[in-house]
Amino acid sequence: MTSLEELASPIRRTSLAEEVYETLLEAICGGQLAGGTKISAVALAEKLNVSRTPVIEALRRLENDGLIEASTGKQARIVEVSRDEISQIYQMRQILEGAAAEAAARRMPREALDDLEARAQDLDAGRKRLDWTERALAFDLTFHDVIAGASGNERLRADIGRYRLLVRSFCRMSGTRENLEQAFAEHLKILEAIKSRKPAAARRAMVEHIASRLDSVLQDVVDHQAETKERS
Structure with missing residues (x-):
C-alpha cells in the first residue's frame, strides 16, 4: 500500500518542472532565447542548477506547445514566435x-x-x-x-x-x-x-x-x- 511519504517526491519534481517550464517560456516569448537558438538539456540543467529530469519534462511541454523543435542527439531548437x-x-x-x-x-x-x-x-x-x-x-x-x-x-x-x-x-x-x-x-x-x-x-x-x-x-x-x- 502506498504511503503519503512515497507520494511526496514526484510532486516536488512536477513543481520544479513547472518552474523550469515557466522560466524557459518567458525567455522564449520575451525574445531572450531567440528563434533558431540551439539548447541542450544538460546545459540548461547546469545553468538553472537543477537535474536534467525537470528540464527534459519542461522541454517536452514546450515541444507540445510548438515553441521548440526536437533535433538529433540531445539538442533542441527554439522556434521563432512569429x-x-x-x-x-x-x-x-x-x-x-x-x-x-x-x-x-x-x-x-x-x-x-x-x-x-x-x-x-x-x-x-x-x-x-x-x-x-x-x-x-x-x-x-x-x-x-x-x-x-x-x-x-x-x-x-x-x-x-x-x-x-x-x-x-x-x-x-x-x-x-x-x-x-x-x-x-x-x-x-x-x-x-x-x-x-x-x-x-x-x-x-x-x-x-x-x-x-x-x-x-x-x-x-x-x-x-x-x-x-x-x-x-
Missing part, C-alpha cells in the same frame, strides 16, 4: 474563452459574481494608487480564471489555463497603464453581460476583448523582439 504564431494563440483563446464566458453567463453563482464585481469596484476605486498596474494585472488573472471555472467544464478551464500561460509574458510586456485601462474597461463589459445573464453578449464581449489585446501585443511584443535581436 506574428502568425501569436495570432493563432490568441485565436484559440477567443474560441475557448468565448465559450467559457457564454457558459458563465448561464451558470456563474451569484456569490461568485458579487465577489468579482467587488474586486472590480475596488480596482476602479484605487486608480490613483502607485501599484495600480500591478493590481490590474493580478485582477486580469483572477477575472479570466474565475470565468473559466464558472464554465463548469474542467477540460475547458485547463485548456484556457494553458493558453493563458503561453501569453503571460506578452501580457507583462504590453502591460502599460493605457493598455491596462482599456483592458479593464473591456473586463467590465464582459462582467456586465455575465451579470445580466446574456450568454451571446458575454461571448461577443470576450472575443472582442481578446482581439483588442492581440492588437496591443503584436505591436509591443514584436517591437520588443526586434530590439532584442539588434542588441544580440
Whole structure:
C-alpha cells in the first residue's frame, strides 16, 4: 500500500518542472532565447542548477506547445514566435474563452459574481494608487480564471489555463497603464453581460476583448523582439 511519504517526491519534481517550464517560456516569448537558438538539456540543467529530469519534462511541454523543435542527439531548437504564431494563440483563446464566458453567463453563482464585481469596484476605486498596474494585472488573472471555472467544464478551464500561460509574458510586456485601462474597461463589459445573464453578449464581449489585446501585443511584443535581436 502506498504511503503519503512515497507520494511526496514526484510532486516536488512536477513543481520544479513547472518552474523550469515557466522560466524557459518567458525567455522564449520575451525574445531572450531567440528563434533558431540551439539548447541542450544538460546545459540548461547546469545553468538553472537543477537535474536534467525537470528540464527534459519542461522541454517536452514546450515541444507540445510548438515553441521548440526536437533535433538529433540531445539538442533542441527554439522556434521563432512569429506574428502568425501569436495570432493563432490568441485565436484559440477567443474560441475557448468565448465559450467559457457564454457558459458563465448561464451558470456563474451569484456569490461568485458579487465577489468579482467587488474586486472590480475596488480596482476602479484605487486608480490613483502607485501599484495600480500591478493590481490590474493580478485582477486580469483572477477575472479570466474565475470565468473559466464558472464554465463548469474542467477540460475547458485547463485548456484556457494553458493558453493563458503561453501569453503571460506578452501580457507583462504590453502591460502599460493605457493598455491596462482599456483592458479593464473591456473586463467590465464582459462582467456586465455575465451579470445580466446574456450568454451571446458575454461571448461577443470576450472575443472582442481578446482581439483588442492581440492588437496591443503584436505591436509591443514584436517591437520588443526586434530590439532584442539588434542588441544580440
